[in-house]
Amino acid sequence: MTPLVQAEQAVLGSVFLDPGQLDRLSPWLRPGHFSRPAHAAIYAAMLKLRADSHPAAKVHGGAPVPMSWLTDTVSEASKHTRGLTASYAHALVSACPRPEHAVVYGRMVLEGAIHRGVAQHATRLHQAARADAIRGGAEETVHHAEVLSEVLADLARRWGTKPQPVAPPSPATPTPAHPQPVDEQLLADEEFLLGCLSARPQKLDEVVGWLHPGDFAEAGHQQIYRSLGALHHRGEPIDQLTVLWETQRRGALADRTLDAERVLRICDPSAFAGSAEYFGEQVVQASLVxxxxxSARQVRTLADDESLAPGRLIGYALHALGPLEEVRRRWRIATGAEPKPPRAGHQQDSTPPAARIDAARSRSRPHRAAAPPVMAPTTASPPPARDRHHRRSPS
Structure with a gap:
């Protein structure tokens, strides 16, 4: 028998012994917080009898508890679950070490419910993301992400803490990565998008605000998009050769993330003609999933760690959902569900400012030798000489 089951038995036994403990438990402990259906049914029956003004609900201060409290509770709970007997109720009474510690036992039950609830909703989010990855959507993923965030906020309130993200300490050993299989169609969409942006660099202004390099599933595509963005930011020309040169400067050819033939093929302007916005939206949607x-795997790993206190578990889980919320915000901007944020220094004309272009090109110009500095005179300068042809008039 696990400590959690023992805590559930103890809190129920304490209420059988002292029905007044419900006044301290009912504001925050719910039947759904019990892991065993029989325990949830017994606690729900206790709350119902108390609401119906059962005689035992008026017992306080160590007064004797009527036997009907136990028998009526078992009778009511048996309507919702099978196998309950009066002998099991007596076993619950025996399992309670100290009835006055009911609140402590209840918090143990709530702590177990927090771990269990977070794990269940994280599993549902992961399943929704896997399903959306197959069918090419994101609606179910977004729905279950919102549900998980709401559950964390509700559990934080019940535990008595603020629902705010907290970065967990760095683990001694890195968590092993779980590579996801990437759909070939998605990789084709990413190449098509990069080709569209290479052929029409002005489209970068329309996607750069919500499409980030990390949204690309393939590392080589990330490097090409970074190169396109760098060239566009510096106001330099964009074509096959300039993109290839930029990827080489970034080390993508040296570490074999890319090769020259592949870069030239992807950036061939004659092979692509399509909507960069549409394919960018598809890339962000896949990144969201x-x-x-x-994030769901991280939250599930946290929930499975029984050594984590509920407050830390909720804070760490909210922190793990942070990257998901950031991608979701950009996806909403891409789909038009949220307005695009104004960019600092954005001009109506898509042409980069002349000052930026000149600064970028100046890095390739030979610099003139600097003129020697002019030393300041150490003594006062003599007055200017008079014109030698100017003679003083005779007096």
């Missing part, structure tokens, strides 16, 4: 699956 992947991020949701990764």
């Amino acid at each position: 992947r991020t949701a699956a990764a």
Whole structure:
């Protein structure tokens, strides 16, 4: 028998012995917080009898508890679950060490419910993300992500803490990665998007605010998008050769993330003609689903750690959902559900400012030798000489 089951038995036994303990438990402990259906049914029956003004509900201060409290509770609970007997209720009474410690036992039950509830909803989020990855959607993922966030906020209130993200300490050993299989169609969409942006660099202004390099599933595609963004930011020309040169400068060719032939093929302007916004939206949507699956795995791992106190578990779980919320915000901008934020220094003309272009090109110009500095005179300068042809008039 686990400590959690023992805590559930103890809190029920304490209420059998002292029905007045319900006044301290009912504001925050719910039947759904019990892991065993029989225990949940017994606690729900106790709350119902108390609401119906059972005679035992008026017992306080160590007065004797009527026997009907136990028998009526078992009778009411038996309507919702099978196998309950009066002998099991007596066993619950025997399992209670100290009736006055009912609140402590109840918090043990709530702590177990927090771990269990977080794990269940994280599992549902992960399953929704896997299903959306197959069918090419994101609605179920977004729904279950919202439910998990609401559950964490509710559990935080019941535990008596604020629902705020808290970064967990760095683990001694890194968590092993779980690579997700990437759909070939998604990789094709990413290549098509990069080709569209290479052929029409002005489209970068329309996607750069919500499409990030990390949204690409393939590392090589991330490097090409970074190169396109860097060239566009510096106001330099964009074509196959300039993108290839930029990827080389970033080390993507040296570490074999890319090769020259692949970069030239992806950036071939004659092979692509399509909507960069549409394919960018598809890339962000796929990134949302992947991020949701990764966040759900992290939350489930946290929930399985029984050594984590509920406050820390909730804070760490909210922190793990942070990247998902960030991608979700950008996805809403991409789909038009949320307005695009204004960009600092954005001009109506898509052409980069002349000052930025000149600064970028100046890095390739030969610099003139600097003129020697002019030393300041150490003595006062003599007055200017008079014109030698100017003679003083005779007096």
